[in-house]
Amino acid sequence: MTYVLQLGLIGICIALLPLSYVWVKADDNKFRKLVWLTTFLTLDLVMFGGFTRLTDSGLGCPDWPGCYGTSSPFIAHAAITAAYQAMPTGPVSIGKAWIEMIHRYFAMAIGVLIIAQVLIAWTARFKRRPLHVSPWWPTGILMLIVVQGAFGAWTVTMKLQPVIVTTHLLLGLALLGSLGWLAARQTPIPAIDPAAARWLPAALIGLLLLVVQIALGGWVSTNYAVLACTDFPLCNGAWIPPMNFEHGFHLWRALGMTGDGDVISQDALVAIHWTHRTFAIVVVLYTLWLAAKLRRFESLRKPANGIMIVIVVQFLTGLSNILLQWPLPIAVAHNGGAAILLLLLVMVNFRISSSRPGHVVGPSATAPRDAVPASLPRQAP
Structure with a gap:
């Protein structure tokens, strides 16, 4: 060893x-x-x-x-x-x-x-x-x-x-x-309007939707189903093409195989791709709506703007993967965009959490650098 x-x-x-x-x-x-x-x-x-x-x-x-x-x-x-x-x-x-x-x-x-x-x-x-x-x-x-x-x-x-x-x-x-x-x-962190606290459930939902979409995207990538649909907005010339969800979303199976050990069908790959593409519409619309609402708060404006920009970039790179036949730089950028979007939503959730009255989660922008948090006892002089 x-x-x-x-x-x-x-x-x-x-x-x-x-x-x-x-x-x-x-x-x-x-x-x-x-x-x-x-x-x-x-x-x-x-x-x-x-x-x-x-x-x-x-x-x-x-x-x-x-x-x-x-x-x-x-x-x-x-x-x-x-x-x-x-x-x-x-x-x-x-x-x-x-x-x-x-x-x-x-x-x-x-x-x-x-x-x-x-x-x-x-x-x-x-x-x-x-x-x-x-x-x-x-x-x-x-x-x-x-x-x-x-x-x-x-x-x-x-x-x-x-x-x-x-x-x-x-x-x-x-x-x-x-x-x-x-x-x-x-x-x-900057001072945050306490009214932002009521947006915490919505922000958590946005984060959850993104995680589900990333999981679906990972399932597309690991099953090599990116090019199962080669056109947009239709999928192989149809809004709802022939699909096999049972084989496509059978979790425990070898790469390229069904749960029964047969070669996975094209219809199963189409089901994987179509589900990721369709759910993306939900995530894009919800996240853009959430970011637009959060922009009203000064302390959340920058991350909210970042979310809106990354969502647009993600849509463009995802579309380019289909129309340009999955070029490597764009595919890597699409993966990176999902990770950046996750970070932005985590930051937004953190800042909203910190706006709740009496909930101290980190140092204040105006607090002295050597200040001791209330949860730690001060040592006697």
């Missing part, structure tokens, strides 16, 4: 770069800087995960956590070459192996950064320094990334089974959303 230790060292070395940046940066709140940087890098990792999936690189190294029992495609070069020569159109090649391993290296680096957050948070708790968050929050995020890593392993060992890959995607976005919430708790 020497190569596992080598993989760990690679992850630590990569994580040292952002950790060094946080350490030398002129900011009196290193923890806040670290959380925001980890959130940004996790967004990048989610997008690179989409790139890995879209380039069919998920099995570029068909074992886990290394590549043919080594820590690097350099070392596994002979095994990769042999696999490629045996099946040139198969999932293994030098390029795909590097894409897959780079994704794993950066995932390990994110794990190291979250471990650093856990250590800082618990140290602050023991030394009674305020962080405006319980140390159990970063600890929970660390547990989430462990589960995410397990699904990453099963993605490979279970040969890209759609339900495993989709769950892996959703867990990655849950990790991103949790980090975004933690970052928001560490950031001073």
Whole structure:
């Protein structure tokens, strides 16, 4: 298992770069800087995960956590070459192996950064320094990334089974959303009109609808159903084309197969695509309505504007995927747009939550930087 230790060292070395940046940066709140940087890098990792999936690189190294029992495609070069020569159109090649391993290296680096957050948070708790968050929050995020890593392993060992890959995607976005919430708790927020509190249920519904739509989009991608409908607004020349929902949404099955072990039909793929496309209309209309309503509040105007812009971009990139036959840059941008929209809705929900009377969730924009929260006792002079 020497190569596992080598993989760990690679992850630590990569994580040292952002950790060094946080350490030398002129900011009196290193923890806040670290959380925001980890959130940004996790967004990048989610997008690179989409790139890995879209380039069919998920099995570029068909074992886990290394590549043919080594820590690097350099070392596994002979095994990769042999696999490629045996099946040139198969999932293994030098390029795909590097894409897959780079994704794993950066995932390990994110794990190291979250471990650093856990250590800082618990140290602050023991030394009674305020962080405006319980140390159990970063600890929970660390547990989430462990589960995410397990699904990453099963993605490979279970040969890209759609339900495993989709769950892996959703867990990655849950990790991103949790980090975004933690970052928001560490950031001073402007005064918010208490009247915004009544929009919390609507904002939560918007977030839930988006999560369902992302799950449907992940199901489209993992089943390679993006081009099941090649026209718009019709689907293969019909508003309601022939579809097979039973096979399309049977969860536990191998890639490209039905639950009975037969090759999945085109009608099943059309059902997957059509459902994602149709539900997108609901999400777009509801989210645009919600953003328009939230723009009336000064403290919510910027994220609401961001939501409206990203929704439009998502519609255009989704349409381009169909009409331009799924070009890779646009497909990656569509994945990234969903992640950014999730972050924006998380931020909106956080700000609305903070507007509830007597509900303190983070530092105030006007509070002194060294202020001790009411939940922590002040030490005697």
